[in-house]
Amino acid sequence: MNEADLNNLLKRAATATVVAVPASLEGTIMARVRTDDGRQRRWRSFVQWLLILATVAGIVTAGMVCWSMASRDTTHTLPPTMPLFREGLSQ
Incomplete structure (x- = not known):
C-alpha cells in the first residue's frame, strides 16, 4: 500500500x-459490557502472577548470590588468635 492508497482509505473511513x-441489541450489549469483568479478572490474575513470580525469582537470585559469596569467604575458616594465648606462650 502506498501513500495515495492510505490517504484514500483514511478519507473513506x-x-x-x-x-x-x-436498539434491541444496544441494551443487551451495554448490559453485558457493564457486567463482564472477565477481561479485568484475567489481567488482574496475570499481573498478580507476574508480581509473585518476579518476587520469587528475586528471592531465589539473592539467596544464590549470598550462598555463593559465603561459600567463597575464608574469613572464618580459622579461629582468630587471641592475645591472651600469645602472651602465655611468650612468657
Missing part, C-alpha cells in the same frame, strides 16, 4: 456513515 446498532 472518515466520511463513512456509522452503521447503527439496533
